[in-house]
Every structure is written in C-alpha cells, then in structure tokens.
Amino acid sequence: MSRIHSRDTKPELIVRRYLFSRGLRFRVNVKRLPGHPDIVLTKYNALIEVRGCFWHRHPGCKVATTPKSHVKFWKEKFRRNVKRDALHEEQWAEEGWRVFIVWECELKPSVRTATLDNLYDGIVADATARPAAYGEGEDDGAGMLEAAEDPLEINHENN
Numbered sequence: 001m002s003r004i005h006s007r008d009t010k011p012e013l014i015v016r017r018y019l020f021s022r023g024l025r026f027r028v029n030v031k032r033l034p035g036h037p038d039i040v041l042t043k044y045n046a047l048i049e050v051r052g053c054f055w056h057r058h059p060g061c062k063v064a065t066t067p068k069s070h071v072k073f074w075k076e077k078f079r080r081n082v083k084r085d086a087l088h089e090e091q092w093a094e095e096g097w098r099v100f101i102v103w104e105c106e107l108k109p110s111v112r113t114a115t116l117d118n119l120y121d122g123i124v125a126d127a128t129a130r131p132a133a134y135g136e137g138e139d140d141g142a143g144m145l146e147a148a149e150d151p152l153e154i155n156h157e158n159n
C-alpha cells in the first residue's frame, strides 16, 4: 500500500514541475481530503491524481498486465485498488472537486507535452467563470509554504 501512494514518485514530479512552470501553485498529499490526493489546486477547485497503470489498472492499457503466478492474489489486490480509487473519486465529486486523473503512460516522452498541456487547459478553463473569491475561503494559508516550495526538491525518505 505504501508504495502505491508513496510521496514524490517520478510521474507525479513530472506533473508538479510542469504545473509549477506554468505558474500554478498547489499543495501535495493533502491529508484532510479522502485518499490524500496527490496534487490539490484550491484556487481552481481542482485535484489531480497521478496513477500508475499497473497498480491502478488503467483500462485498455498494455501496462496493466496480470502476473502469471499468484493470479488470485493479484486479482484481489487490483480489485481493491480499483474499488478504493472509485470510492475516492466519488467522495471528491461529492465535495465538489473537479478531478483530473493522469495515467503514467500518458507521461511517456512522446505524449507528455500534449497530456500536460491538456491538463493545464482543463484546470484553468472553468476558472474564469467563477467569482474571484471562490474556493479561497477555506484556504487558511497554512499550506502556502509547502505550495511555494521548489517542486524539484525530492523527499529524502527512501521508498
């Protein structure tokens, strides 16, 4: 379990680095939200999950294989992962978050730019229609230091 949601996995860093370079500021691994979403942009009422295709079973993806041995074990493990992801998505939607899922394979070099540009456009698209103060109220600023941190800085925990 800890490997699935371990902090600062490389694909997540790619996304964070990009968003930061486009001027967006965010929090990471927000503990008070269900499932501790990877990236939260309070200003845009958006959250992003960066998912590994194998563990989280990207539908139709060639990376989402099932190992040949201990098949029952793997299937049960995958089933739980998918179920948990679906539950979190439901909870986030109920809280009014706009949820963006980025699959790891969508970050491979040949498609990375398109994926990230689409993500950025999706995040900021709705934002202009909102009252200026929307979503700012609950932000107590406690995460601002973290949000302003250099996204390239890698957590020193070994994982």
Ligand SMILES: [Zn+2]
Binding pocket: 053, 058, 061, 062, 063, 103, 104, 105, 106
């Ligand atoms: Zn995939």
